[in-house]
Amino acid sequence: MSWTVIQQIIPVFVQAFWLTLKLSFYGIIGAIIVGMIASFLRYFKVPVLRQISAVYTEVSRNTPLLIQLFFIYYAFPEIGIKISASAAGISGLIFLGGSYMAEAIYGGLNGVAKIQVESGLAIGLSRGQLARYVVFPQGLTLSIPAIAANVIFLIKETSIFTVIAIPELTNTALDQIGLYYHTDESLFVLVIAYAIILIPLSIVLTWLERRTRRGAFGN
Amino acid sequence: MATPLLQVEHLEKSYGDVHILHDIDLTIDTGSVTVLLGPSGSGKSTLIRCLNGLEDFQSGQLVFSGQPVVPSPKVWQQLRQKIGMVFQSYDLFPNLTVLDNILLGPLKVQHRAKAEATAQAIKLLKEVGLAEYQDAYPRQLSGGQKQRIAIVRALALNPEFMLFDEVTASLDPEMVRGVLEVLRNLAQQKMTMLVVTHEMNFAREIADQVVFLENGRILEQTPGQQFFTNPQTERAQIFLNSMDF
Numbered sequence: 001m002s003w004t005v006i007q008q009i010i011p012v013f014v015q016a017f018w019l020t021l022k023l024s025f026y027g028i029i030g031a032i033i034v035g036m037i038a039s040f041l042r043y044f045k046v047p048v049l050r051q052i053s054a055v056y057t058e059v060s061r062n063t064p065l066l067i068q069l070f071f072i073y074y075a076f077p078e079i080g081i082k083i084s085a086s087a088a089g090i091s092g093l094i095f096l097g098g099s100y101m102a103e104a105i106y107g108g109l110n111g112v113a114k115i116q117v118e119s120g121l122a123i124g125l126s127r128g129q130l131a132r133y134v135v136f137p138q139g140l141t142l143s144i145p146a147i148a149a150n151v152i153f154l155i156k157e158t159s160i161f162t163v164i165a166i167p168e169l170t171n172t173a174l175d176q177i178g179l180y181y182h183t184d185e186s187l188f189v190l191v192i193a194y195a196i197i198l199i200p201l202s203i204v205l206t207w208l209e210r211r212t213r214r215g216a217f218g219n
Numbered sequence: 220m221a222t223p224l225l226q227v228e229h230l231e232k233s234y235g236d237v238h239i240l241h242d243i244d245l246t247i248d249t250g251s252v253t254v255l256l257g258p259s260g261s262g263k264s265t266l267i268r269c270l271n272g273l274e275d276f277q278s279g280q281l282v283f284s285g286q287p288v289v290p291s292p293k294v295w296q297q298l299r300q301k302i303g304m305v306f307q308s309y310d311l312f313p314n315l316t317v318l319d320n321i322l323l324g325p326l327k328v329q330h331r332a333k334a335e336a337t338a339q340a341i342k343l344l345k346e347v348g349l350a351e352y353q354d355a356y357p358r359q360l361s362g363g364q365k366q367r368i369a370i371v372r373a374l375a376l377n378p379e380f381m382l383f384d385e386v387t388a389s390l391d392p393e394m395v396r397g398v399l400e401v402l403r404n405l406a407q408q409k410m411t412m413l414v415v416t417h418e419m420n421f422a423r424e425i426a427d428q429v430v431f432l433e434n435g436r437i438l439e440q441t442p443g444q445q446f447f448t449n450p451q452t453e454r455a456q457i458f459l460n461s462m463d464f
Contacts, residue, residue, distance in 0.1 A: 118273055119310040119369070123324035123376060124299040127292070133323055137314040217313045217358065 001184040009176055013189050016172035021197065023086060023168060024155045027093025031154060032147070034094055035101025042102070043109045043135075044127075053102070060099035065160045068092045073164045089161040089168075093154055100150045108143025109135055141212050148205035152198060169193050221248035223282075224380055224411050225270065230279030232265060232435075239265050240435045243279065247380075247428075250409040254422040254443070257432035258458060263415045266432065267384050270413065271295070271302045284379070300328060303373030304382040307389055309365035311357040317344070317368055318353040324376045336375070343371040347401050363394025370401055381405065383414045419464035423447045431455045 038053040040046075060068075072095075073088040083091070112135050120130040162171035169190055176186040225247040232240035240262050247253050255263050268274040270281065272295030281288040283302070288294060311320050318340060325336035344350045347367040357365055366386055373381065383402065387395045399421050405412060406425050416422055422429070426443030431452070438452050450456050 113310075115306060115308050115310045116312065119306060120312075121273065121296075122271060122299055122304040122306075123372060124296055124328040125323070126296055126328075129327050133315075133327065134312055138312075141314075 001188060005182050005185040006189060009182060009185060009189060012172055012176070013169065013193055016167055016169045017193050017197075019086075019166070020155075020158050020168040020193075023089050023093070023161065023166070024158050024197075026090045027097060027158070028151055028154050030090065030094035031097025031101045031150070034098030035103075035105050038098060038102035039105035039109060042106050044131075057099040057102055060095055061103075065092055065096045065157050066163060068095055069160065069164050085161075085164045085166045088164055089158070089166050092161075093157065096157065097150060097154045100153070101147060104146030104150055105140065105143045107146060108141070109139035111142045112138045138217075141217070144212055145209050148202075148209060151205065152202055155197060155201070156194070221251065223247065224249040224284060226282040227270070228280045228282065230266075230269060230276050230281070232262075232269060232274065232276040238435060240269070240276070243437060245430060245437065245440065247411060247413060249379075249411055251427040252406045252412045252414065252425050252443075253428045253430060254426040255413060255415045255430045255432060256422065256446075256458070261432045262435040263432055264384055265435075267304075267382050267413060267415055270382060271299055271304050273304075300324070300376045301379045302382065303376060303378035303380070304384065305366070305369050305373055305386050307385040309357075309362050309369055309389070311360075311365050311369055311372070313357050315356075316353070317349070317355050317357070317360075320357070320368065321372045321375045324372065329376065340371070340375055343374055344368075346404070347371055348397070361394060362390050363397050366390060366394075366398050367401055370398070374405075379411060381410055381412045383412065383416070385415050385417065387416065387418060417462070419459075419462045423464075431458070433458075 038057060041050045041053045069088060069092040072083070072091050073085065076082070116134055116138065117130060120134040125133065158168055159170035161168050162174060165171065167175070173186040173190040176182045223246045225245075227243050227245040230240055230243040231238075243266060245253075255267065257263050265274055269276050272290065275290060283298065288298065311317075312323070315323065318337070321340040321343070322333075322336055325331045325339070326333060329336075341350060341353065344353060347370065349364055349367060349371075352360060352364065352368070357368075360368070370386070386402075387398050390398060395418065399418065402412070402414065402421075403425060414422070414425070423443065426446070429439065429441055429443050429446035430437055431439040431441075431446065431450075431454075433454055439446060439450065439455050441451060446455065447459065450459060
Protein backbone atom coordinates (compact mmCIF):
# COMPACT_ATOMS: atom_id res chain seq x y z
CA MET A 1 0.00 0.00 0.00
CA SER A 2 1.42 3.36 -1.03
CA TRP A 3 0.86 6.61 0.83
CA THR A 4 1.55 8.55 -2.34
CA VAL A 5 -1.33 6.78 -4.03
CA ILE A 6 -3.59 7.43 -1.04
CA GLN A 7 -2.77 11.13 -1.13
CA GLN A 8 -3.42 11.08 -4.85
CA ILE A 9 -6.85 9.45 -4.62
CA ILE A 10 -8.12 11.36 -1.61
CA PRO A 11 -9.60 14.27 -3.60
CA VAL A 12 -11.93 11.97 -5.61
CA PHE A 13 -12.95 10.24 -2.43
CA VAL A 14 -13.70 13.56 -0.77
CA GLN A 15 -16.06 14.34 -3.63
CA ALA A 16 -17.63 10.91 -3.34
CA PHE A 17 -17.89 11.35 0.43
CA TRP A 18 -19.97 14.51 0.10
CA LEU A 19 -22.10 12.96 -2.60
CA THR A 20 -22.79 9.92 -0.40
CA LEU A 21 -23.74 12.22 2.46
CA LYS A 22 -25.98 14.35 0.25
CA LEU A 23 -27.83 11.40 -1.29
CA SER A 24 -28.20 9.76 2.13
CA PHE A 25 -29.52 12.97 3.61
CA TYR A 26 -32.25 13.46 1.01
CA GLY A 27 -33.07 9.77 0.99
CA ILE A 28 -33.39 9.59 4.78
CA ILE A 29 -35.48 12.76 5.06
CA GLY A 30 -37.75 11.42 2.32
CA ALA A 31 -37.93 8.00 3.97
CA ILE A 32 -38.91 9.55 7.30
CA ILE A 33 -41.67 11.58 5.64
CA VAL A 34 -42.99 8.54 3.75
CA GLY A 35 -42.65 6.46 6.92
CA MET A 36 -44.63 8.97 8.95
CA ILE A 37 -47.41 9.09 6.40
CA ALA A 38 -47.57 5.29 6.08
CA SER A 39 -47.51 4.75 9.85
CA PHE A 40 -50.19 7.39 10.47
CA LEU A 41 -52.43 5.79 7.83
CA ARG A 42 -52.04 2.51 9.65
CA TYR A 43 -52.36 3.93 13.14
CA PHE A 44 -55.53 5.87 12.34
CA LYS A 45 -56.85 2.97 10.26
CA VAL A 46 -57.59 5.20 7.27
CA PRO A 47 -59.66 3.05 4.89
CA VAL A 48 -58.25 2.19 1.44
CA LEU A 49 -55.09 4.29 1.86
CA ARG A 50 -54.11 2.04 4.71
CA GLN A 51 -54.35 -1.05 2.47
CA ILE A 52 -52.34 0.69 -0.23
CA SER A 53 -49.68 1.54 2.30
CA ALA A 54 -49.66 -2.07 3.53
CA VAL A 55 -49.03 -3.32 -0.02
CA TYR A 56 -46.27 -0.74 -0.44
CA THR A 57 -44.66 -1.84 2.82
CA GLU A 58 -44.65 -5.49 1.77
CA VAL A 59 -43.20 -4.79 -1.68
CA SER A 60 -40.63 -2.39 -0.32
CA ARG A 61 -39.41 -4.62 2.47
CA ASN A 62 -39.38 -7.84 0.51
CA THR A 63 -37.46 -6.77 -2.57
CA PRO A 64 -33.76 -5.89 -2.70
CA LEU A 65 -32.73 -2.27 -3.19
CA LEU A 66 -30.68 -3.47 -6.15
CA ILE A 67 -33.82 -4.58 -7.98
CA GLN A 68 -35.73 -1.47 -6.91
CA LEU A 69 -32.97 0.69 -8.42
CA PHE A 70 -32.98 -1.32 -11.66
CA PHE A 71 -36.70 -0.71 -11.94
CA ILE A 72 -36.47 3.01 -11.24
CA TYR A 73 -33.43 3.65 -13.42
CA TYR A 74 -33.75 1.14 -16.26
CA ALA A 75 -37.41 0.08 -16.44
CA PHE A 76 -39.25 3.33 -15.71
CA PRO A 77 -37.78 5.13 -18.75
CA GLU A 78 -39.55 2.47 -20.86
CA ILE A 79 -42.87 3.87 -19.62
CA GLY A 80 -41.73 7.45 -20.07
CA ILE A 81 -40.37 8.23 -16.58
CA LYS A 82 -36.77 9.28 -17.08
CA ILE A 83 -34.76 10.65 -14.19
CA SER A 84 -31.08 11.19 -13.43
CA ALA A 85 -29.02 8.54 -11.68
CA SER A 86 -28.87 10.62 -8.48
CA ALA A 87 -32.63 11.16 -8.45
CA ALA A 88 -33.12 7.45 -9.06
CA GLY A 89 -30.79 6.66 -6.17
CA ILE A 90 -32.62 9.00 -3.80
CA SER A 91 -35.99 7.64 -4.96
CA GLY A 92 -34.80 4.09 -4.38
CA LEU A 93 -33.59 4.96 -0.90
CA ILE A 94 -36.91 6.63 -0.09
CA PHE A 95 -38.86 3.68 -1.48
CA LEU A 96 -36.86 1.20 0.57
CA GLY A 97 -36.42 3.34 3.69
CA GLY A 98 -40.03 4.55 3.82
CA SER A 99 -41.34 1.14 4.81
CA TYR A 100 -38.61 0.57 7.40
CA MET A 101 -39.28 3.98 8.89
CA ALA A 102 -43.03 3.26 8.82
CA GLU A 103 -42.49 0.10 10.85
CA ALA A 104 -40.24 1.94 13.30
CA ILE A 105 -42.68 4.80 13.82
CA TYR A 106 -45.75 2.58 13.99
CA GLY A 107 -43.98 0.44 16.56
CA GLY A 108 -43.41 3.52 18.68
CA LEU A 109 -46.97 4.79 18.38
CA ASN A 110 -48.29 1.35 19.20
CA GLY A 111 -45.94 1.14 22.16
CA VAL A 112 -47.58 4.04 23.96
CA ALA A 113 -49.27 2.56 27.03
CA LYS A 114 -52.99 1.92 26.70
CA ILE A 115 -53.61 3.71 29.98
CA GLN A 116 -52.09 6.86 28.49
CA VAL A 117 -54.59 6.72 25.64
CA GLU A 118 -57.44 6.04 28.04
CA SER A 119 -56.53 8.83 30.39
CA GLY A 120 -56.36 11.16 27.41
CA LEU A 121 -59.83 10.06 26.35
CA ALA A 122 -61.04 10.38 29.93
CA ILE A 123 -60.30 14.12 29.96
CA GLY A 124 -62.31 14.55 26.78
CA LEU A 125 -59.52 14.75 24.20
CA SER A 126 -60.59 14.01 20.64
CA ARG A 127 -58.67 11.38 18.65
CA GLY A 128 -56.71 14.14 16.92
CA GLN A 129 -55.85 15.92 20.17
CA LEU A 130 -54.91 12.62 21.75
CA ALA A 131 -52.50 11.97 18.89
CA ARG A 132 -51.01 15.45 19.05
CA TYR A 133 -50.52 15.87 22.78
CA VAL A 134 -50.11 12.32 24.04
CA VAL A 135 -49.45 9.62 21.45
CA PHE A 136 -47.05 11.37 19.06
CA PRO A 137 -44.74 12.94 21.64
CA GLN A 138 -44.42 9.64 23.49
CA GLY A 139 -44.59 7.33 20.47
CA LEU A 140 -42.03 9.19 18.38
CA THR A 141 -39.68 9.16 21.33
CA LEU A 142 -40.12 5.42 21.64
CA SER A 143 -39.40 4.96 17.94
CA ILE A 144 -36.14 6.95 17.92
CA PRO A 145 -33.86 3.93 18.50
CA ALA A 146 -35.43 2.07 15.57
CA ILE A 147 -35.31 5.19 13.38
CA ALA A 148 -31.65 5.63 14.27
CA ALA A 149 -30.88 2.03 13.30
CA ASN A 150 -32.61 2.64 9.97
CA VAL A 151 -30.60 5.80 9.38
CA ILE A 152 -27.38 3.81 9.69
CA PHE A 153 -28.80 1.01 7.55
CA LEU A 154 -29.85 3.41 4.77
CA ILE A 155 -26.47 5.12 4.65
CA LYS A 156 -24.82 1.76 4.17
CA GLU A 157 -27.33 0.87 1.46
CA THR A 158 -26.09 3.80 -0.65
CA SER A 159 -23.17 1.55 -1.60
CA ILE A 160 -25.62 -0.25 -3.91
CA PHE A 161 -25.94 2.96 -5.92
CA THR A 162 -22.79 1.87 -7.67
CA VAL A 163 -24.89 -0.35 -9.96
CA ILE A 164 -26.46 2.70 -11.58
CA ALA A 165 -23.07 4.39 -11.84
CA ILE A 166 -23.52 7.08 -9.21
CA PRO A 167 -20.00 8.18 -8.22
CA GLU A 168 -20.53 7.69 -4.49
CA LEU A 169 -17.91 6.08 -2.25
CA THR A 170 -18.21 2.44 -3.29
CA ASN A 171 -18.48 3.29 -6.96
CA THR A 172 -15.43 5.52 -6.69
CA ALA A 173 -13.44 2.77 -5.02
CA LEU A 174 -14.42 0.23 -7.67
CA ASP A 175 -13.49 2.76 -10.34
CA GLN A 176 -10.07 3.35 -8.85
CA ILE A 177 -9.51 -0.38 -8.69
CA GLY A 178 -10.80 -1.06 -12.20
CA LEU A 179 -8.94 1.79 -13.87
CA TYR A 180 -5.68 2.02 -11.94
CA TYR A 181 -5.42 -1.17 -9.86
CA HIS A 182 -5.25 0.94 -6.66
CA THR A 183 -6.91 -1.93 -4.86
CA ASP A 184 -5.43 -1.79 -1.36
CA GLU A 185 -5.39 1.97 -1.19
CA SER A 186 -8.94 2.37 -2.47
CA LEU A 187 -10.43 -0.20 -0.15
CA PHE A 188 -8.53 1.31 2.77
CA VAL A 189 -9.79 4.82 2.03
CA LEU A 190 -13.29 3.44 1.40
CA VAL A 191 -13.48 1.80 4.82
CA ILE A 192 -12.12 4.91 6.51
CA ALA A 193 -14.64 7.08 4.69
CA TYR A 194 -17.63 5.00 5.80
CA ALA A 195 -16.25 4.88 9.32
CA ILE A 196 -15.93 8.67 9.40
CA ILE A 197 -19.62 8.94 8.57
CA LEU A 198 -21.04 6.09 10.59
CA ILE A 199 -19.10 5.94 13.86
CA PRO A 200 -19.65 9.56 14.95
CA LEU A 201 -23.22 9.36 13.68
CA SER A 202 -24.03 6.30 15.74
CA ILE A 203 -22.50 7.93 18.82
CA VAL A 204 -24.62 11.04 18.28
CA LEU A 205 -27.75 8.96 17.71
CA THR A 206 -27.22 6.94 20.88
CA TRP A 207 -26.79 10.15 22.84
CA LEU A 208 -29.94 11.55 21.24
CA GLU A 209 -31.90 8.40 22.15
CA ARG A 210 -30.93 8.73 25.79
CA ARG A 211 -31.61 12.42 25.89
CA THR A 212 -35.05 12.27 24.33
CA ARG A 213 -35.99 9.30 26.47
CA ARG A 214 -35.03 11.17 29.58
CA GLY A 215 -36.97 14.18 28.37
CA ALA A 216 -40.12 12.22 27.71
CA PHE A 217 -40.12 9.50 30.34
CA GLY A 218 -37.43 10.36 32.83
CA ASN A 219 -35.39 7.17 32.57
CA MET B 220 -86.04 14.15 47.56
CA ALA B 221 -82.82 13.14 45.84
CA THR B 222 -82.54 13.55 42.10
CA PRO B 223 -80.77 10.85 40.10
CA LEU B 224 -77.68 12.01 38.22
CA LEU B 225 -77.00 8.69 36.54
CA GLN B 226 -79.28 5.78 35.89
CA VAL B 227 -78.00 2.51 34.52
CA GLU B 228 -80.79 0.39 33.07
CA HIS B 229 -80.50 -3.29 32.18
CA LEU B 230 -76.88 -2.99 31.09
CA GLU B 231 -75.41 -6.14 29.53
CA LYS B 232 -71.79 -6.51 28.59
CA SER B 233 -69.86 -9.39 27.11
CA TYR B 234 -66.51 -9.97 25.45
CA GLY B 235 -67.35 -12.46 22.73
CA ASP B 236 -69.01 -15.38 24.48
CA VAL B 237 -67.95 -14.30 27.93
CA HIS B 238 -70.71 -12.50 29.75
CA ILE B 239 -69.18 -9.87 32.03
CA LEU B 240 -72.11 -7.83 33.28
CA HIS B 241 -75.67 -9.09 33.68
CA ASP B 242 -78.70 -6.84 33.80
CA ILE B 243 -77.10 -4.00 35.76
CA ASP B 244 -79.63 -1.60 37.23
CA LEU B 245 -78.21 1.22 39.25
CA THR B 246 -79.21 4.71 40.28
CA ILE B 247 -76.74 7.28 41.51
CA ASP B 248 -78.18 10.39 43.13
CA THR B 249 -76.74 13.85 42.73
CA GLY B 250 -74.33 14.64 45.55
CA SER B 251 -74.09 11.07 46.79
CA VAL B 252 -71.17 8.71 47.18
CA THR B 253 -71.65 5.20 45.86
CA VAL B 254 -69.06 2.60 46.72
CA LEU B 255 -68.79 -0.36 44.40
CA LEU B 256 -67.54 -3.45 46.18
CA GLY B 257 -66.96 -7.00 45.11
CA PRO B 258 -64.32 -9.69 44.75
CA SER B 259 -61.73 -9.31 41.99
CA GLY B 260 -63.06 -10.36 38.64
CA SER B 261 -66.59 -9.44 39.62
CA GLY B 262 -66.82 -6.79 36.88
CA LYS B 263 -66.34 -3.63 38.97
CA SER B 264 -63.76 -2.11 36.66
CA THR B 265 -65.67 -3.08 33.56
CA LEU B 266 -68.82 -1.46 34.92
CA ILE B 267 -67.08 1.76 35.88
CA ARG B 268 -65.41 1.87 32.46
CA CYS B 269 -68.79 1.45 30.75
CA LEU B 270 -69.92 4.60 32.53
CA ASN B 271 -67.52 6.85 30.66
CA GLY B 272 -67.43 5.06 27.36
CA LEU B 273 -64.06 3.31 27.66
CA GLU B 274 -65.97 0.06 27.22
CA ASP B 275 -69.01 -0.39 25.02
CA PHE B 276 -71.91 -2.58 26.03
CA GLN B 277 -74.32 -4.80 24.13
CA SER B 278 -77.65 -3.68 25.50
CA GLY B 279 -79.24 -1.54 28.15
CA GLN B 280 -79.05 2.18 28.53
CA LEU B 281 -77.47 4.98 30.50
CA VAL B 282 -79.39 8.09 31.47
CA PHE B 283 -77.22 11.01 32.57
CA SER B 284 -78.88 14.16 33.97
CA GLY B 285 -82.17 12.92 32.62
CA GLN B 286 -80.82 12.53 29.08
CA PRO B 287 -80.45 9.07 27.57
CA VAL B 288 -76.87 8.54 26.39
CA VAL B 289 -76.70 7.56 22.71
CA PRO B 290 -73.25 6.00 22.58
CA SER B 291 -70.95 7.42 19.91
CA PRO B 292 -67.37 8.73 20.06
CA LYS B 293 -68.66 12.29 19.74
CA VAL B 294 -71.24 11.95 22.53
CA TRP B 295 -68.71 10.31 24.84
CA GLN B 296 -66.13 12.97 24.12
CA GLN B 297 -68.64 15.58 25.29
CA LEU B 298 -69.81 13.57 28.28
CA ARG B 299 -66.32 12.85 29.53
CA GLN B 300 -65.98 16.53 30.41
CA LYS B 301 -68.82 15.98 32.87
CA ILE B 302 -67.80 12.49 33.99
CA GLY B 303 -64.23 12.51 35.29
CA MET B 304 -62.30 9.31 35.83
CA VAL B 305 -59.17 8.42 37.76
CA PHE B 306 -57.45 5.09 37.26
CA GLN B 307 -55.52 2.70 39.43
CA SER B 308 -52.15 3.37 37.82
CA TYR B 309 -50.95 6.92 38.16
CA ASP B 310 -51.42 7.82 34.57
CA LEU B 311 -50.12 11.37 34.19
CA PHE B 312 -48.67 12.25 30.80
CA PRO B 313 -44.90 11.87 31.34
CA ASN B 314 -44.08 14.32 28.56
CA LEU B 315 -45.92 17.22 30.23
CA THR B 316 -45.38 19.16 33.44
CA VAL B 317 -47.88 18.87 36.26
CA LEU B 318 -49.56 22.13 35.29
CA ASP B 319 -49.69 21.20 31.60
CA ASN B 320 -51.19 17.83 32.51
CA ILE B 321 -53.94 19.62 34.39
CA LEU B 322 -54.50 22.35 31.80
CA LEU B 323 -54.67 20.09 28.73
CA GLY B 324 -58.39 19.42 29.13
CA PRO B 325 -59.53 22.92 30.18
CA LEU B 326 -57.54 24.63 27.40
CA LYS B 327 -57.75 22.19 24.50
CA VAL B 328 -61.07 20.51 25.12
CA GLN B 329 -63.06 23.23 26.82
CA HIS B 330 -61.25 26.18 25.18
CA ARG B 331 -61.23 28.16 28.39
CA ALA B 332 -59.14 31.27 29.04
CA LYS B 333 -55.63 30.39 30.12
CA ALA B 334 -55.53 32.78 33.08
CA GLU B 335 -58.79 31.50 34.53
CA ALA B 336 -57.95 27.82 33.97
CA THR B 337 -54.48 28.29 35.47
CA ALA B 338 -55.89 30.04 38.52
CA GLN B 339 -58.31 27.18 39.06
CA ALA B 340 -55.57 24.57 38.54
CA ILE B 341 -53.37 26.23 41.13
CA LYS B 342 -56.25 26.48 43.56
CA LEU B 343 -56.96 22.76 43.12
CA LEU B 344 -53.27 21.93 43.51
CA LYS B 345 -53.24 23.87 46.78
CA GLU B 346 -56.22 21.91 48.00
CA VAL B 347 -54.35 18.64 47.51
CA GLY B 348 -51.20 20.18 49.01
CA LEU B 349 -49.07 20.10 45.87
CA ALA B 350 -49.00 23.71 44.67
CA GLU B 351 -45.21 23.82 44.70
CA TYR B 352 -45.01 21.00 42.15
CA GLN B 353 -46.77 22.76 39.29
CA ASP B 354 -43.64 22.85 37.13
CA ALA B 355 -42.39 19.39 38.03
CA TYR B 356 -42.55 16.45 35.66
CA PRO B 357 -44.41 13.32 36.75
CA ARG B 358 -41.16 11.37 37.05
CA GLN B 359 -40.13 13.67 39.91
CA LEU B 360 -43.20 12.76 41.98
CA SER B 361 -44.15 9.86 44.21
CA GLY B 362 -47.07 7.59 43.39
CA GLY B 363 -49.35 9.27 45.88
CA GLN B 364 -48.49 12.72 44.57
CA LYS B 365 -49.11 11.60 41.01
CA GLN B 366 -52.44 10.14 41.96
CA ARG B 367 -53.55 13.35 43.68
CA ILE B 368 -52.56 15.28 40.58
CA ALA B 369 -54.48 12.83 38.39
CA ILE B 370 -57.52 13.66 40.52
CA VAL B 371 -56.89 17.38 40.08
CA ARG B 372 -56.54 16.85 36.33
CA ALA B 373 -59.99 15.30 36.25
CA LEU B 374 -61.50 17.96 38.54
CA ALA B 375 -60.10 20.79 36.42
CA LEU B 376 -62.81 20.08 33.85
CA ASN B 377 -65.47 20.87 36.50
CA PRO B 378 -67.12 17.45 36.21
CA GLU B 379 -70.51 16.70 37.69
CA PHE B 380 -69.63 13.11 38.40
CA MET B 381 -66.38 11.40 39.33
CA LEU B 382 -65.39 7.77 38.82
CA PHE B 383 -62.56 6.38 40.94
CA ASP B 384 -61.28 2.96 39.90
CA GLU B 385 -59.20 1.53 42.78
CA VAL B 386 -57.18 4.73 42.97
CA THR B 387 -55.22 3.64 46.04
CA ALA B 388 -54.63 0.03 45.04
CA SER B 389 -51.12 0.51 43.65
CA LEU B 390 -49.96 2.96 46.29
CA ASP B 391 -47.59 2.36 49.17
CA PRO B 392 -49.58 2.27 52.43
CA GLU B 393 -48.24 5.61 53.63
CA MET B 394 -49.40 7.25 50.40
CA VAL B 395 -52.95 5.96 50.65
CA ARG B 396 -54.06 8.32 53.36
CA GLY B 397 -53.36 11.51 51.39
CA VAL B 398 -55.34 10.27 48.41
CA LEU B 399 -58.28 9.15 50.56
CA GLU B 400 -58.22 12.55 52.23
CA VAL B 401 -58.77 14.16 48.82
CA LEU B 402 -61.72 11.87 48.14
CA ARG B 403 -63.15 12.60 51.58
CA ASN B 404 -62.98 16.34 50.92
CA LEU B 405 -64.71 15.89 47.60
CA ALA B 406 -67.49 13.95 49.28
CA GLN B 407 -67.90 16.77 51.79
CA GLN B 408 -68.18 19.21 48.90
CA LYS B 409 -71.08 17.05 47.65
CA MET B 410 -69.36 15.79 44.53
CA THR B 411 -71.29 12.87 43.07
CA MET B 412 -68.90 9.94 43.08
CA LEU B 413 -68.67 6.28 42.24
CA VAL B 414 -65.76 4.69 44.04
CA VAL B 415 -64.30 1.25 43.51
CA THR B 416 -62.09 0.48 46.48
CA HIS B 417 -60.77 -2.23 48.73
CA GLU B 418 -60.24 0.21 51.61
CA MET B 419 -63.16 -1.08 53.65
CA ASN B 420 -62.92 1.35 56.56
CA PHE B 421 -62.87 4.20 54.12
CA ALA B 422 -65.80 2.71 52.20
CA ARG B 423 -67.79 2.39 55.37
CA GLU B 424 -67.08 5.96 56.36
CA ILE B 425 -67.80 7.58 53.03
CA ALA B 426 -70.55 5.50 51.38
CA ASP B 427 -74.09 6.80 51.07
CA GLN B 428 -74.82 3.70 49.08
CA VAL B 429 -73.03 0.40 48.61
CA VAL B 430 -73.33 -1.66 45.47
CA PHE B 431 -72.10 -5.22 45.84
CA LEU B 432 -71.17 -6.92 42.61
CA GLU B 433 -70.35 -10.57 42.10
CA ASN B 434 -69.89 -12.48 38.86
CA GLY B 435 -71.18 -9.49 36.95
CA ARG B 436 -74.45 -9.24 38.87
CA ILE B 437 -75.51 -6.68 41.44
CA LEU B 438 -76.33 -8.74 44.52
CA GLU B 439 -76.98 -5.81 46.80
CA GLN B 440 -77.65 -2.13 46.50
CA THR B 441 -78.16 -0.78 49.99
CA PRO B 442 -77.53 2.33 52.08
CA GLY B 443 -73.93 2.44 53.26
CA GLN B 444 -74.20 1.63 56.94
CA GLN B 445 -76.72 -1.11 56.42
CA PHE B 446 -74.41 -3.00 54.09
CA PHE B 447 -71.66 -3.16 56.68
CA THR B 448 -73.84 -3.93 59.70
CA ASN B 449 -76.55 -5.99 58.15
CA PRO B 450 -75.79 -7.31 54.64
CA GLN B 451 -78.77 -8.87 52.93
CA THR B 452 -77.04 -11.72 51.16
CA GLU B 453 -74.85 -14.51 52.37
CA ARG B 454 -72.34 -13.74 49.62
CA ALA B 455 -71.94 -10.19 50.90
CA GLN B 456 -71.50 -11.51 54.43
CA ILE B 457 -68.78 -13.89 53.26
CA PHE B 458 -67.11 -11.06 51.33
CA LEU B 459 -67.15 -8.79 54.38
CA ASN B 460 -65.75 -11.53 56.58
CA SER B 461 -62.95 -12.14 54.11
CA MET B 462 -61.86 -8.52 54.25
CA ASP B 463 -59.51 -7.57 57.00
CA PHE B 464 -60.83 -4.38 58.61
